Amino acid sequence: MVGLGIAGMSAAIGLRRAGWTPVIVERAPERRTGGYFVGLFPEGRQAAVDLGIADHLHTRNPQRRSGGNSWSVDRRGRRRPALGFLDQPGEPAAVLRGDVEAALWQGITGVEVRFGTTPVAITEGPAEVQVLLEKAGTGAQYRESFDVVVGADGMRSGVRRMVFGPDEDYLTTWNAMICAFQLKEQVPSYEASDSIIITRAKRAVWVFGLADHAPTALLTYRTADIQEQFSGSRVQRLRSVFSGMDDPVVRHVLDSLEKTSEHLFDSVHQVRMPRWSKGRVVLVGDAAWCMNLYSGMGATSSLRGGAALSAALLEHPDDLTAALDAWEAGLRPFITKHQRTARLKQQMFVPSSRRAEALRSVLLGLVRRVRGRRPATEADGQRAQAVSGTSR
Numbered sequence: 315m316v317g318l319g320i321a322g323m324s325a326a327i328g329l330r331r332a333g334w335t336p337v338i339v340e341r342a343p344e345r346r347t348g349g350y351f352v353g354l355f356p357e358g359r360q361a362a363v364d365l366g367i368a369d370h371l372h373t374r375n376p377q378r379r380s381g382g383n384s385w386s387v388d389r390r391g392r393r394r395p396a397l398g399f400l401d402q403p404g405e406p407a408a409v410l411r412g413d414v415e416a417a418l419w420q421g422i423t424g425v426e427v428r429f430g431t432t433p434v435a436i437t438e439g440p441a442e443v444q445v446l447l448e449k450a451g452t453g454a455q456y457r458e459s460f461d462v463v464v465g466a467d468g469m470r471s472g473v474r475r476m477v478f479g480p481d482e483d484y485l486t487t488w489n490a491m492i493c494a495f496q497l498k499e500q501v502p503s504y505e506a507s508d509s510i511i512i513t514r515a516k517r518a519v520w521v522f523g524l525a526d527h528a529p530t531a532l533l534t535y536r537t538a539d540i541q542e543q544f545s546g547s548r549v550q551r552l553r554s555v556f557s558g559m560d561d562p563v564v565r566h567v568l569d570s571l572e573k574t575s576e577h578l579f580d581s582v583h584q585v586r587m588p589r590w591s592k593g594r595v596v597l598v599g600d601a602a603w604c605m606n607l608y609s610g611m612g613a614t615s616s617l618r619g620g621a622a623l624s625a626a627l628l629e630h631p632d633d634l635t636a637a638l639d640a641w642e643a644g645l646r647p648f649i650t651k652h653q654r655t656a657r658l659k660q661q662m663f664v665p666s667s668r669r670a671e672a673l674r675s676v677l678l679g680l681v682r683r684v685r686g687r688r689p690a691t692e693a694d695g696q697r698a699q700a701v702s703g704t705s706r
């Protein structure tokens with residue numbers, strides 16, 4: 315097993331439940347914690363139950379009675395009640411990525427984990443896979459044989475590159491960037507667990523409010539030149555991309571970014587593969603089918619992938635090929651569906667044009683009215699602004 319993320323740990327639990335003895339190698343020197351906001355959908359929550367980790371999973375959905383409203387801010391700086399990420403059908407559970415990983419970590423107690431270790435060569439034989447492993451720091455290398463290798467090493471998977479081919483064959487480029495990080499403090503004048511959405515043509519700022527934790531922020535924008543985005547200072551780059559959005563929320567988020575020591579800054583892609591396994595090597599999670607953040611289904615599908623792998627291996631205990639065939643046949647329709655809808659969801663996260671921005675606003679306004687759900691009232695928004703003086 316390569317990778318100690320949600321996909322790797324889910325698959326490790328799945329394999330162990332099917333009677334295997336997984337070993338996880340992880341490039342990082344230690345287990346990471348924290349991370350960004352993740353919405354966990356019903357299929358993910360069910361998979362957490364199937365994997366036996368649901369009781370360890372800490373969720374952070376804000377309570378509406380103590381703040382926890384979602385607001386959008388329009389071009390004139392007016393704050394309005396809005397439908398937030400958590401108002402989607404399926405009512406996702408609000409967690410940090412680290413909450414899911416912490417729950418899975420409890421579920422893999424007893425599994426051997428080798429930190430600071432990376433596979434550098436993988437050679438498949440008829441009955442086993444030989445892996446050349448390298449220790450970070452010393453550079454020492456050693457060979458070891460495994461019955462199966464599971465690549466759960468993320469969107470830019472090294473296992474995929476070594477066994478299936480170069481990134482260009484599988485990574486589709488979405489001409490978009492993200493920057494996600496934890497805010498130290500909520501945006502002034504908002505309740506601690508409020509969520510704030512500012513979407514403009516080609517750029518957007520999201521603040522995700524949580525019940526018992528400072529919010530997390532997501533900056534996302536569209537660009538035709540991905541390579542250029544990785545040059546120079548990230549903070550300067552983001553300040554320049556979001557210049558002209560002179561709103562107190564945007565200012566607070568950018569100032570917070572400047573002070574934070576940890577953030578994720580990356581381009582957006584989807585991984586499309588005709589098949590997720592080759593002989594005794596199988597890919598799971600972002601390595602195999604990264605749907606990207608706009609789908610909101612990466613963590614959910616990674617949990618589900620591990621639970622489904624367990625079921626397939628239990629059903630075909632003596633036939634790995636049959637087990638992997640059954641696993642992929644069962645999972646692929648779910649993945650394909652969500653890979654497709656991610657394009658539409660991207661318009662909700664960051665509209666492609668002024669027209670799309672207006673359409674999004676009308677559409678979500680209608681949905682809010684039809685659902686009759688008024689997380690807060692217009693008057694609440696005006697009152698809050700009057701108090702904070704953010705109205706312009």
Ligand SMILES: Cc1cc2nc3c(=O)[nH]c(=O)nc-3n(C[C@H](O)[C@H](O)[C@H](O)COP(=O)(O)OP(=O)(O)OC[C@H]3O[C@@H](n4cnc5c(N)ncnc54)[C@H](O)[C@@H]3O)c2cc1C
Nearest residue numbers: 317319320321341352353467468599600610611612613614
């Ligand atoms: C900003 C953002 C928001 C998101 N929001 C949501 C959401 O709302 N809902 C949702 O379901 N999903 C969401 N996702 C997606 C979700 O976080 C991922 O799909 C999920 O975490 C599964 O990741 P993974 O385990 O496949 O890969 P990763 O999390 O990338 O883990 C890969 C692991 O492999 C290790 N590794 C990498 N290379 C090597 C190597 N060569 N050798 C050894 N180890 C290696 C890495 O260190 C890491 O620990 C979001 C993603 C982002 C970026």
